[in-house]
Structure formats: C-alpha cells, structure tokens
Amino acid sequence: MKKKHLLTAAATAALVLLILLLFRLGDDDAAQPAAAQRGQTAVPVAVAPIASGDITEQVIFTGSLVAAHRVEIATRIAGRLEHLHVDIGDAVEPDALLAELDDDEVRQSLEQARAELAVARAGLGESQAALAAARRVLVRTQELRTQRIASQSELEAAQTELDAQQARVALARSQIDQRQAAVRNAEIRLAYTRIHADAKAEPTRWLVADRFVDRGSILQANTPILALVDLTPLRARVFVTERDYARLSPGQPVTLTTIAYPGETFPGWVERLSPEFREASRQARVEIHVPNQDQRLRPGMFVEARIITRTLSDATLVPVDALVERQGRPGLFLVETTDTGPTARFVPVETGIEERDRVQIITPTLEGRVVTLGHHLISDGTRLRPVDRDELDDVETGSNH
Numbered sequence: 001m002k003k004k005h006l007l008t009a010a011a012t013a014a015l016v017l018l019i020l021l022l023f024r025l026g027d028d029d030a031a032q033p034a035a036a037q038r039g040q041t042a043v044p045v046a047v048a049p050i051a052s053g054d055i056t057e058q059v060i061f062t063g064s065l066v067a068a069h070r071v072e073i074a075t076r077i078a079g080r081l082e083h084l085h086v087d088i089g090d091a092v093e094p095d096a097l098l099a100e101l102d103d104d105e106v107r108q109s110l111e112q113a114r115a116e117l118a119v120a121r122a123g124l125g126e127s128q129a130a131l132a133a134a135r136r137v138l139v140r141t142q143e144l145r146t147q148r149i150a151s152q153s154e155l156e157a158a159q160t161e162l163d164a165q166q167a168r169v170a171l172a173r174s175q176i177d178q179r180q181a182a183v184r185n186a187e188i189r190l191a192y193t194r195i196h197a198d199a200k201a202e203p204t205r206w207l208v209a210d211r212f213v214d215r216g217s218i219l220q221a222n223t224p225i226l227a228l229v230d231l232t233p234l235r236a237r238v239f240v241t242e243r244d245y246a247r248l249s250p251g252q253p254v255t256l257t258t259i260a261y262p263g264e265t266f267p268g269w270v271e272r273l274s275p276e277f278r279e280a281s282r283q284a285r286v287e288i289h290v291p292n293q294d295q296r297l298r299p300g301m302f303v304e305a306r307i308i309t310r311t312l313s314d315a316t317l318v319p320v321d322a323l324v325e326r327q328g329r330p331g332l333f334l335v336e337t338t339d340t341g342p343t344a345r346f347v348p349v350e351t352g353i354e355e356r357d358r359v360q361i362i363t364p365t366l367e368g369r370v371v372t373l374g375h376h377l378i379s380d381g382t383r384l385r386p387v388d389r390d391e392l393d394d395v396e397t398g399s400n401h
Contacts, residue, residue, distance in 0.1 A: 041383070044386075045374035045384050046374060051358075052315065054314075058306045065297055065301045075101065100194050113186045131162070137158050142158075195225070229299060235287050252309070254308075255305070272286070317358045332347055335369040
C-alpha cells in the first residue's frame with residue numbers, strides 16, 4: 001500500500017512539472033513578437049519626392065493611313081490597250097500621257113464622218129442653186145402675170161417650187177449640222193484613245209499606286225487601268241468609342257508613330273469626326289490630317305495616334321511605380337518621419353491623368369516622399385531605410401541568391 005502511494009505522488013509531481021514547462025514555453029512565444037518589434041530592422045526601399053507640375057492627358061488609337069487624294073484612271077471607250085507609258089511607283093505630271101488604245105477603228109469612223117459631212121455640204125450647194133433658180137422663175141412668172149401673159153396657176157406653181165427649194169436648203173443645212181456633230185463625236189472618241197492625267201490638277205507629285213491591266217488587254221468602256229495617289233497630305237483613319245468621342249474635336253494636335261520608323265514621331269491634327277456610330281462596333285470614325293511633307297509615310301501603313309485631350313497645371317504628381325493595391329484599394333506608401341526614423345504609412349488615393357512614368361493624385365492632398373520600389377517588403381508602420389534604386393537592386397539580388 002505504501003508503495004502505491006509513492007507512485008501516485010511521483011505521477012502528480014511529474015504532471016505539475018509538465019504544466020509549468022508548458023506555461024514557460026507559452027511565455028517565451030508571447031515574448032518573441034514583442035522582442036522582434038523592439039528590435040525591428042529598417043527595410044531598404046527606394047523613394048521619390050511628391051511633385052507639383054503640369055500633366056497632359058492623351059488618348060491612344062490605332063488605325064491606317066489613306067491617301068487624301070486618290071483617283072482611278074479609266075477608259076472612256078472600248079478598245080485594245082496598245083501602250084502603257086507608266087507603271088507602279090512612277091511619278092506623273094499634269095497632262096502626262098499615261099496610256100494609248102488601238103485607234104484604227106476610231107480613225108476610220110472619223111474619216112467616214114468627214115466624208116459624209118462633205119457630201120452634206122455638196123447637197124447644200126445643190127439645194128441653194130435650185131433655190132436661186134426657183135426665185136428667178138417666180139420673179140418672171142410674177143412679171144408675166146402682171147402683163148396677163150402667165151396664168152394664176154403658173155404663178156402658184158412657181159411659188160410652190162420656191163417653197164420646196166427653201167425646205168430642201170433647210171434640210172441640207174440640218175444634215176450638215178448632223179454630220180458636223182458626227183465628226184466632232186469621232187474626234188472626241190479619237191482623243192479618248194490617248195489617256196492623259198488631269199491637266200488642271202494642282203501642282204503636286206502624283207504617283208502610280210496600282211496597275212489593273214496589261215498591254216494588249218481588251219477593255220470595255222469605264223474599265224480602270226491605273227490608280228494615282230497624292231502623298232501630300234495623307235489621312236489617318238481611326239475608330240473611337242463613345243467615351244473617347246466626347247473628348248475629341250477638330251484641330252486637336254496628334255502625334256503619330258509607325259513600326260516602319262521606330263522611335264520617330266510625325267505630326268498631325270484631328271480633321272473630321274463622323275456624326276454617327278456604327279451599330280456593330282459602337283465606334284465612330286475620326287480622320288486625322290497628316291501633312292507628310294517629306295513623303296516618308298505611305299497609304300496603308302499601320303499607325304498609332306496619340307491625341308492630347310487636356311492639360312492640367314499645378315497637379316500633384318507621383319511616379320507610377322509608387323502605386324500599389326492593398327485589399328482592393330489603390331494607394332501608395334507615404335514616408336513619415338517618426339521618433340524611430342522613417343516609417344511607411346499606406347494612404348488610399350484617387351488617381352487622375354497618367355502620363356508616361358508619372359500619375360496625377362486627385363485626393364488626398366499629399367506632400368513629402370513616397371516609396372517607389374520595395375513595396376512587397378513593407379506594410380503599414382514598417383520602418384524604412386531609403387536607399388538609391390541601384391543599391392536596392394543589389395540588396396534584392398543578394399537576398400534572392
């Protein structure tokens with residue numbers, strides 16, 4: 001029995017020691033965060049000052065260039081293409097000869113029309129001679145009638161013959177007019193066999209953009225054979241949504257870029273806005289005037305257009321790198337000066353215009369410095385050690401290794 005009591009006392013003592021050990025461990029665990037908080041090291045971050053200045057809002061669209069002036073040269077009559085004097089890429093001066101059609105048939109028609117005109121003129125001469133004779137007969141008959149030698153019926157017959165000859169002369173003159181019109185029509189058709197550029201075109205440098213037919217082709221009337229373009233100016237066509245449409249107006253400056261000339265920009269301005277939106281895409285067409293004085297740009301090129309919509313002065317500006325998101329809210333880490341040194345304070349913000357590497361802060365009013373690199377290492381209240389960006393990159397690279 002005494003031995004049993006000794007075993008029970010030993011077990012109780014072991015249990016008490018176990019409980020004391022657990023309490024001791026709990027106290028150590030609770031003391032560790034406090035000690036860590038007291039001995040927290042400053043986190044190296046890159047910072048930048050909050051600035052005040054001007055900022056410009058731009059909207060970016062993509063589209064294609066088209067020629068402001070493009071014409072298709074077509075035949076006016078049917079025929080076989082005998083000569084093509086220009087080809088794709090050739091420069092064309094005003095009134096330059098572009099192409100010729102086979103004119104044998106047209107020349108034959110012109111000769112026939114001229115011959116028929118000569119016959120009509122000969123017929124007119126014959127009719128005029130007959131008219132003169134009829135007038136003389138009528139005069140003699142009137143004299144004889146006065147002397148009661150000619151009868152009344154003879155006088156009437158002479159008058160009728162005169163009227164008939166006058167009608168024949170009028171008919172002959174009408175036939176001459178008809179033949180002259182036929183000659184003129186044949187001359188015009190002959191001129192149509194030689195196809196020229198517009199002689200009244202403004203002094204500009206037209207280029208052959210496309211060739212639709214080849215020499216020897218049998219063409220119908222109004223068949224396009226060439227397309228000419230003027231490269232100065234060009235138009236950029238872009239399509240905008242309802243949200244952006246309200247911010248655009250004619251005359252706004254535009255900066256254009258294209259992959260054909262990386263790193264270069266080309267000037268332009270908004271020229272026209274379509275008054276309607278397409279139902280399928282809910283977008284409206286906008287035309288941008290592109291001077292293209294050096295003619296380096298070409299129709300059909302893909303372009304990116306940046307249009308300035310507004311400019312603000314004395315705006316609160318921070319680097320774009322300063323923006324972070326915490327719990328679904330956009331904000332930034334403001335560098336506050338405390339007794340323990342620079343400390344991070346998360347501030348929710350409302351942003352406005354973004355331009356390249358900086359962004360406008362609408363609210364709240366801020367001043368001082370913000371964290372631009374190292375956000376993932378800090379939270380609200382973290383002690384900070386501002387360093388150069390290069391030094392921070394070295395620190396992060398070392399920690400990764």
